[in-house]
Amino acid sequence: METARVRDVMFAHGAVKLSGSLGVPGPERRTGAGIVLVGGSGPSDMDNGGYFPPLRQRLMAAGFAVLSYDKRGVGRSTGDWRAATMDDLAADAAAALDFLRAQPGIRPGAAGLFGHSEGGWLALRASTARDGLPWVVTNSCPGTSPAVQERYALANHLLELHGEGHPDIDSTLALYDRLTDAGRRDADFLTATQLVDAAGGPSGLAYYWSGVDEHLWSFLKRKQDHDPTADLVGLRCPHLAFFGGADRAVPVADSVHVFAAAACHPARSPRATLTVEVFPGADHRLQARDSTRLAPGYLERLACWLADHTGTAR
Incomplete structure (x- = not known):
């Protein structure tokens, strides 16, 4: 008897070739529904740093075909994110959805997008x-711009690092604000580096600045004022939004x-509930905080909501 299987796949978006993982349930569980998992910020791979495998397993058990992929420039994917x-x-995510919909047995009207963190912005835009998407799921997707979200995350990191009231918190956040303003002026990487050096390179800024080079600085400048509001207003399908109540990043x-x-x-x-x-x-x-275990009921709630919105049995 044929069983559930996961295989490596490749698909294209223009000149970019994206490597991915396609999980297909066994024939007794197949519903014709499918879902694309879109990873978060940075060099996210098809497993999103280990976060996607338990989602893939639970969704396949619920009868969904599951596709995830390496971001361009990661793994075997070409290009550079x-x-x-x-x-x-976002167009890469749309290409992934088109690839999934073209698979045998997939009902196009029962395949949608799941985006984690930055991937939520991408899923919303895609x-x-x-038209024709049955639903979209976002997971820890900020409703703010990246600049606001990163400042919030940096402030929480500094609070944990230094403790409340420490003077380095305000000075480091002020430096972050200067970097954000520099990005809006399209300042080059040398100018940004000079701002950091002039402030003494505070250790707490490493949470945001570590690993930033000329290429990443250019990406951060382009991304920092992305506003998801227009995409949220423009939705034409049901939207499920998950959040963790103790999320220190969003x-x-x-x-x-x-x-x-x-x-x-x-x-x-009116379709966009x-x-x-x-x-x-x-x-x-x-x-759960300080744990690798997913919150109780999270996977079950995801699977049940999707089943209700794809016409599949629970």
Whole structure:
């Protein structure tokens, strides 16, 4: 008897070739539904640093074909994500969805996108850009711009590093603000480096600045003021948004407010319902704090919501 299987795949978006992993349930579990998992920021691979395998396993058990892929320039994928725009990366996610929909047995109207963190922005943009998507799921996706989100994450990191009231917190955040302003002026990498050096290269800034080179600085400048609001208002399909209540990287309360305000916008399609699930005590990866275990009920809630929106049996 044929069983569930996961195989390596390759698909193209223009001149870029993307390597991926396609999981197909055994015939007794197949529903014709499918999902593309879109990874987070940085050089995310098809497993998103180990976060996607348990999602893949649970979704395949629920009858979904599951596709994830190496970001351009990662693994066997060609290109360079640092040279890309958010539109380029969203188009990669759309190409992944087209590839999945073209697989035998997949019902095109039952295949959608799941985006984690930065991947949520990409999934929203890809979903807004086309008709016919049955749903979109975002996971720890900020409702703010990257610049605001990164400042929030840096502030929490500095608080953990130094303790409340430490003078390095305010000075390091002020340096971050100067770097953000420099990015808006399209300052070159040398100028940005001089700002960091003039401030003495505070150790806490490494959370944001470590590994930044000329290529990454160019990407950060392009990305920093990305605003997901227009994509949220332009959605034409149901949206499930997951958050961890103890996420130190994303301003959850502010993000929920933005998502809800967009859902109430008069231009929003009546098909674009919003479901928000906040798991108290869970972190950015929906894991229990200081644990690698996913929050209780998270995978079950994801599978059940998808089943309800694809017409598949639970």
